[in-house]
Amino acid sequence: MNKLKKLLLISSALLLSTANNTFATPATASGTITASGSVVGTCTVSASNMAFSTLNQESTTTQTSTVTATCSDGVTWTVTNANASNDLTLTGRGSPTAANTIALPLTVASGSANATLGTFVSGGTGNLTGTSTGSAQTGTITGIVAPVTGKTAGTYGASVNLTITY
Secondary structure, eight states: HHHHHHHHHHHHHHHHHHHHOOOOOOOOOOOOOOOOOOOOOOOEEEEEOOOSSSSOOSOOOOOEEEEEEETTTOEEEEEHHHOOOOOOOEEESSOOGGGGOOOEEEEEEESSSSSEEEESSSSOOOOEEEESSSSEEEEEEEEEEOOOOTOOOOOOOOOOOOOEEE
């Protein structure tokens, strides 16, 4: 019985100590997550054809092309001409000669975007620049062909390579 009393006494003591014990509130800590990301802008450039039709033997012929830059909102861009020359050459002829080449100077005439007026060739002063609002922005390029006296009859053409940097 002595053993039973001891066991009862120990059990009571444990029960009393557990009942009077207040458990601590769990500790808390906080932290933060930094989230970030980038939106990469995109741009496209296009231009209307500069169709001169019949070139004049006695006077200059003028034509324009509308250049359109379309970029993501907030993108700063510049359109330049990648060509060193814009000469029209006679279609179907091998090497260009004086008789089958027509000079086509191009100039930046205006733009709803910022226009740097001047010669529109690689290394020239003319370009179109802007900061996009997300909508298309345009500029005008003018081509003037001098009188074509002495040129070989036929169809002449050229491709002008535009570059948009952003």
